[in-house]
Amino acid sequence: MRGVSGRDVSAEGVSGEDVSRRGVAVRGVSGRGVSVSGVSGRGVSGRGVSARGGGRKPRARGIALNAAAATVLIVMIFPVYWMFATAFKPTAEIQSETPGLWPAHPTLEHFATAVSADGFWTFWRNSLLVTGGAVLLALVVALLSAFAVARMRWRGRGAFIVMVFAAQMAPWEALLVPMFIIARDTDLLDSLAMLTGVYFMITLPFTIVTLRGFLAAIPTEVEEAALVDGCTRLAAFRRVVFPLLAPGLMATSLFGFITAWNEFAFVNVLIIKDQDKRTLPVWLSSFRDVFGTDWGATMAAATLFALPVLVLFLFLQRRVGAGMIAGAVKG
Amino acid sequence: MSVPAATRAPAPPRRGPGRPVPPGRPRRPRRLWPYLLIAPTVVGGVFLLLYPLFRAATISFQHFRMGELIRGGAELVGLDNYRELLAGGEFWTVVLRTFVWTGINVVLIMGLSTAVALMLARLGRRMRLALMSALALAWATPIIAATTIFQWLFQSELGIVNWLLTRLGFESFQGYSWFADGQAMFGVLVVLVVWQSVPFAALTLYAGLTTIPAELYESARIDGGTGRQIFTRVTFPILRPMFALITSLEVIWVFKCFPQIWVLSQGGPDGATTTLPVYAFRIARALHRYDLGSAVAMLTVVVLAVALISNLRRMLRQEGAEP
Numbered sequence: 141m142r143g144v145s146g147r148d149v150s151a152e153g154v155s156g157e158d159v160s161r162r163g164v165a166v167r168g169v170s171g172r173g174v175s176v177s178g179v180s181g182r183g184v185s186g187r188g189v190s191a192r193g194g195g196r197k198p199r200a201r202g203i204a205l206n207a208a209a210a211t212v213l214i215v216m217i218f219p220v221y222w223m224f225a226t227a228f229k230p231t232a233e234i235q236s237e238t239p240g241l242w243p244a245h246p247t248l249e250h251f252a253t254a255v256s257a258d259g260f261w262t263f264w265r266n267s268l269l270v271t272g273g274a275v276l277l278a279l280v281v282a283l284l285s286a287f288a289v290a291r292m293r294w295r296g297r298g299a300f301i302v303m304v305f306a307a308q309m310a311p312w313e314a315l316l317v318p319m320f321i322i323a324r325d326t327d328l329l330d331s332l333a334m335l336t337g338v339y340f341m342i343t344l345p346f347t348i349v350t351l352r353g354f355l356a357a358i359p360t361e362v363e364e365a366a367l368v369d370g371c372t373r374l375a376a377f378r379r380v381v382f383p384l385l386a387p388g389l390m391a392t393s394l395f396g397f398i399t400a401w402n403e404f405a406f407v408n409v410l411i412i413k414d415q416d417k418r419t420l421p422v423w424l425s426s427f428r429d430v431f432g433t434d435w436g437a438t439m440a441a442a443t444l445f446a447l448p449v450l451v452l453f454l455f456l457q458r459r460v461g462a463g464m465i466a467g468a469v470k471g
Numbered sequence: 472m473s474v475p476a477a478t479r480a481p482a483p484p485r486r487g488p489g490r491p492v493p494p495g496r497p498r499r500p501r502r503l504w505p506y507l508l509i510a511p512t513v514v515g516g517v518f519l520l521l522y523p524l525f526r527a528a529t530i531s532f533q534h535f536r537m538g539e540l541i542r543g544g545a546e547l548v549g550l551d552n553y554r555e556l557l558a559g560g561e562f563w564t565v566v567l568r569t570f571v572w573t574g575i576n577v578v579l580i581m582g583l584s585t586a587v588a589l590m591l592a593r594l595g596r597r598m599r600l601a602l603m604s605a606l607a608l609a610w611a612t613p614i615i616a617a618t619t620i621f622q623w624l625f626q627s628e629l630g631i632v633n634w635l636l637t638r639l640g641f642e643s644f645q646g647y648s649w650f651a652d653g654q655a656m657f658g659v660l661v662v663l664v665v666w667q668s669v670p671f672a673a674l675t676l677y678a679g680l681t682t683i684p685a686e687l688y689e690s691a692r693i694d695g696g697t698g699r700q701i702f703t704r705v706t707f708p709i710l711r712p713m714f715a716l717i718t719s720l721e722v723i724w725v726f727k728c729f730p731q732i733w734v735l736s737q738g739g740p741d742g743a744t745t746t747l748p749v750y751a752f753r754i755a756r757a758l759h760r761y762d763l764g765s766a767v768a769m770l771t772v773v774v775l776a777v778a779l780i781s782n783l784r785r786m787l788r789q790e791g792a793e794p
Contacts, residue, residue, distance in 0.1 A: 288508035314768035318526035341519035453611030
């Protein structure tokens with residue numbers, strides 16, 4: 141398990157110190173700095189076991205392996221690719237008997253349809269406001285808690301951590317009805333503020349756990365050195381820890397962003413009458429009312445919805461993945 | 472906040488988070504600070520998580536329908552809602568279906584993810600990166616976007632799936648309507664959820680695989696272990712905690728999965744894809760039986776709690792290992 145956290149740590153670029161903090165035993169295996177030999181060595185030997193050492197027909201096994209990998213790759217990519225392809229195809233091509241693998245005459249007309257659809261920009265703005273608000277709030281609040289958990293010892297710390305873990309697995313789907321009733325009683329139905337609050341709470345536990353992981357990966361010695369040099373604790377945090385933490389903050393906020401951007405159930409329950417308060421997922425899920433059977437426009441809309449997340453995610457995937465694993469497994 | 476750091480003895484090497492409490496530091500602010508820092512989190516949790524949970528529990532013991540929603544003043548009826556629920560045949564069908572749904576999905580997800588993770592470990596560098604990127608792409612695709620895409624893939628007249636199946640010789644799939652038949656709908660939902668879930672599990676397992684020292688494999692190989700033996704005797708035991716964690720996470724996620732089902736089928740056709748969360752939502756939303764819906768939700772929580780507690784205990788053990 142520790143090894144996984146090592147990976148996470150090395151993604152942050154402070155691996156050396158951290159690995160040494162965690163003891164020599166892990167050294168060869170986990171931290172990426174060291175692991176350039178460790179992991180790649182394992183890669184080579186892994187291949188050695190299957191292709192060179194163990195198998196009788198290495199060539200055939202290699203081909204089978206790569207063919208299987210190619211199949212998985214196609215299965216994973218195809219739906220997303222097909223969304224792009226359809227979005228750029230003229231309607232005639234979409235409706236042809238034999239679908240072409242790529243758009244023969246790419247067009248942007250479907251994007252024009254999607255963008256000019258009723259309220260598209262309003263929903264876009266709503267999504268951005270709610271998601272951004274929730275993520276920022278969660279980051280600030282989580283940073284405070286993460287700092288308390290990672291850097292201080294206090295009575296109740298263990299209980300607090302348990303609560304955060306439990307909250308991370310909270311059955312949000314079971315809270316749709318009470319949340320609707322609470323919002324109704326407090327006049328917060330059809331309010332973006334309420335939605336922001338809910339999204340904040342959904343992303344908060346995860347944010348705390350992950351940030352704590354990132355914080356714990358930053359050796360206290362760095363901070364102590366700053367303190368010795370005469371910094372106050374706040375200044376030490378701001379000048380030394382924060383810059384080291386920035387990538388972690390970014391990765392964590394990204395994950396929160398994706399969660400909130402995707403959220404579907406609560407918008408459905410909390411935005412009832414005021415259709416102008418809806419967010420993109422709801423809009424997209426009701427595309428039948430918007431576009432009928434215009435699949436080109438639907439796929440263009442799906443593309444516009446998915447694109448920001450895809451771009452960000454591909455960009456930061458490693459870090460988020462590793463951070464999430466570290467948080468889930470070790471904390 | 473300022474710390475007389477210079478007077479402190481050099482910190483002993485310490486594993487894990489948390490700094491040693493230095494002697495001779497002012498006591499009081501230090502005791503108060505952590506609580507101030509966690510206060511916003513606690514407030515948020517109380518208002519937006521514990522209180523709704525408490526409300527759900529309360530409503531499930533009340534007579535709470537359209538009238539009570541508007542007028543207020545719901546009265547307590549004890550276990551009536553639960554009695555009504557457990558006596559009805561539909562509830563048990565839904566429970567059974569939810570378990571079947573969870574079982575099929577989790578078995579497929581874990582099996583496929585393990586295969587993909589092992590595959591990743593054996594691939595050449597370039598192919599491995601390509602496959603990892605593909606997995607990340609599928610992982611990142613927003614749920615509702617993916618759901619919409621799958622509606623298009625399985626569309627009866629123009630969908631690529633029917634076209635492909637027809638081309639492969641399964642003529643009966645020409646114009647086949649996947650969303651009209653209960654089992655077909657169920658199948659499409661399984662494909663969708665598995666497609667969405669495999670990337671996380673596979674990439675996590677692969678990350679775990681890379682932490683197993685090469686020497687272990689080498690010695691196993693020298694001892695004459697076959698590929699399968701190496702997996703069952705070396706790889707699996709080392710990764711067992713990770714397998715357990717991912718499995719329980721997937722159980723939780725699949726069990727309470729809602730948006731995919733709601734968008735694709737709303738639990739239909741004929742209730743063939745109604746799982747517990749969908750059932751709770753439908754009862755509350757369509758029938759305005761908020762009391763009964765809450766009772767279903769509470770039972771869902773109870774079932775989930777079993778998976779959740781085993782998970783928590785595992786996390787706490789990790790926590791205990793690192794003071």
